[in-house]
Amino acid sequence: AGLFTYDPGFTSTAACESKITYVDGEAGRLLYRGYAVEDLIARGDFLETCYLLLYGELPTVKQKHDFDDKVTRHTMVHEQMVRFYQGFRRDSHPMAVMVGSVGAMSAFYHDSTDIADPHQRMLACIRMIAKMPTIAAMAHKYTTGQPFVYPKNDLSYAGNFLRMCFSVPFEEYRVNEVLARAMDKIFILHADNEQGASTSTVRLAGSSGANPFACIAAGVACLWGPAHGGANEAALKMLAAIGKPERIPEFIARAKDPDDPFRLLGFGHRVYKSYDPRAALMREICREVLAETGGDPLFEVALELERAAMADEYFVEKKLFPNLDYYSGLTLRAMGFPPAMFTAVFSLARTAGWIAQWMEMIADPSQKIGRPRQLYTGATRREYVPVAKRG
Ligand code: CMC
Numbered sequence: 384a385g386l387f388t389y390d391p392g393f394t395s396t397a398a399c400e401s402k403i404t405y406v407d408g409e410a411g412r413l414l415y416r417g418y419a420v421e422d423l424i425a426r427g428d429f430l431e432t433c434y435l436l437l438y439g440e441l442p443t444v445k446q447k448h449d450f451d452d453k454v455t456r457h458t459m460v461h462e463q464m465v466r467f468y469q470g471f472r473r474d475s476h477p478m479a480v481m482v483g484s485v486g487a488m489s490a491f492y493h494d495s496t497d498i499a500d501p502h503q504r505m506l507a508c509i510r511m512i513a514k515m516p517t518i519a520a521m522a523h524k525y526t527t528g529q530p531f532v533y534p535k536n537d538l539s540y541a542g543n544f545l546r547m548c549f550s551v552p553f554e555e556y557r558v559n560e561v562l563a564r565a566m567d568k569i570f571i572l573h574a575d576n577e578q579g580a581s582t583s584t585v586r587l588a589g590s591s592g593a594n595p596f597a598c599i600a601a602g603v604a605c606l607w608g609p610a611h612g613g614a615n616e617a618a619l620k621m622l623a624a625i626g627k628p629e630r631i632p633e634f635i636a637r638a639k640d641p642d643d644p645f646r647l648l649g650f651g652h653r654v655y656k657s658y659d660p661r662a663a664l665m666r667e668i669c670r671e672v673l674a675e676t677g678g679d680p681l682f683e684v685a686l687e688l689e690r691a692a693m694a695d696e697y698f699v700e701k702k703l704f705p706n707l708d709y710y711s712g713l714t715l716r717a718m719g720f721p722p723a724m725f726t727a728v729f730s731l732a733r734t735a736g737w738i739a740q741w742m743e744m745i746a747d748p749s750q751k752i753g754r755p756r757q758l759y760t761g762a763t764r765r766e767y768v769p770v771a772k773r774g
Contacts (some may be wrong), residue, residue: 573735619712649709
């Protein structure tokens with residue numbers, strides 16, 4: 384008991400007002416600025432979604448052209464960043480590299496500290512959206528031991544990212560348009576999800592007036608965990624461990640056992656209490672990608688596990704459905720990403736939401752530094768005993 388409401392995990396505390404993203408967890412609906420995510424992935428592209436999240440409206444033809452052009456002109460990172468990457472152990476996890484390299488951007492853009500200036504704020508947003516694919520692709524190249532590939536700005540945002548990840552010197556590389564389109568849809572699906580742990584982290588970090596690049600690095604760090612964005616890597620590992628449909632009952636039994644910490648990775652969500660629309664869309668993208676790349680027996684295991692869980696009382700009663708991360712690992716692996724890169728791809732896309740939420744917060748006149756209170760349960764005042772007398 385105390386003066387404050389105790390709400391571990393913030394299950395019933397709204398930390399902000401926001402006009403950006405609406406999740407209707409009961410209906411299984413996700414809207415960015417009022418637009419259904421399925422409409423955006425069917426008819427738009429990721430940069431349009433970035434514009435929508437940032438500015439609140441879909442761009443006109445001219446606005447879209449100008450925005451795409453601005454993003455394209457900021458895709459390079461400073462050449463000194465190469466040396467920064469080289470400081471990491473070669474077998475580092477790409478997310479460890481991302482936390483460091485995104486944070487390092489704050490040292491390259493001193494003007495971004497002037498967050499009172501709306502022009503500088505928007506410039507920081509454009510830079511983040513433009514450079515994240517380069518930063519993520521460099522993390523991939525570095526941790527796989529291949530030379531860095533520089534951005535090629537006549538390609539689409541997604542096509543450029545695929546090329547920076549998968550082309551190698553002296554080999555001709557042509558962007559596979561089916562995979563580039565799938566990549567773009569994956570980016571849109573991951574772009575925002577209202578006040579998830581990483582977004583709240585970005586807002587909290589930003590509430591002190593910190594440099595936006597440093598705030599995004601805090602979001603990347605939070606996203607890494609297996610209960611959040613790290614679930615895509617963990618879900619694929621789980622599917623690989625299951626291996627074949629016959630072993631599914633064993634894993635379902637473990638997930639239901641209260642004495643076993645094992646959970647079905649890629650299942651459950653704090654807000655979605657019916658089917659996560661992103662999981663259904665991701666399953667279809669996975670199908671499209673596998674049709675292009677040649678199939679994966681683990682996809683059948685995933686479908687069967689979903690069927691088995693959906694027919695099981697435990698999952699039905701607790702309203703545990705597949706989430707965004709359930710099919711994304713399979714899809715990204717089919718596209719050529721190693722599992723360690725899955726969450727890095729997520730962080731690239733979620734940067735759109737993080738930076739839009741950061742912008743909204745900074746411009747909000749009611750904004751205050753985020754400062755949760757606590758219920759203190761430790762010792763009351765005690766007498767200090769010098770070390771020699773402590774026995
Ligand atoms: N498998 C088995 N049981 C589960 C699962 C699961 N995946 N998720 C939740 N439960 C059970 C949990 O044991 C608890 O049971 P009880 O009430 O008997 O103690 C009940 O369901 C409620 O779970 P909770 O942990 O209190 O719920 P939460 O809202 O705090 O956690 C979650 C949400 C996403 C962290 C959790 O469902 C989970 O750990 N899922 C697996 C990890 C995962 O897939 N994360 C990705 C989330 S979506 C994308 C993203 O945000 O990155």
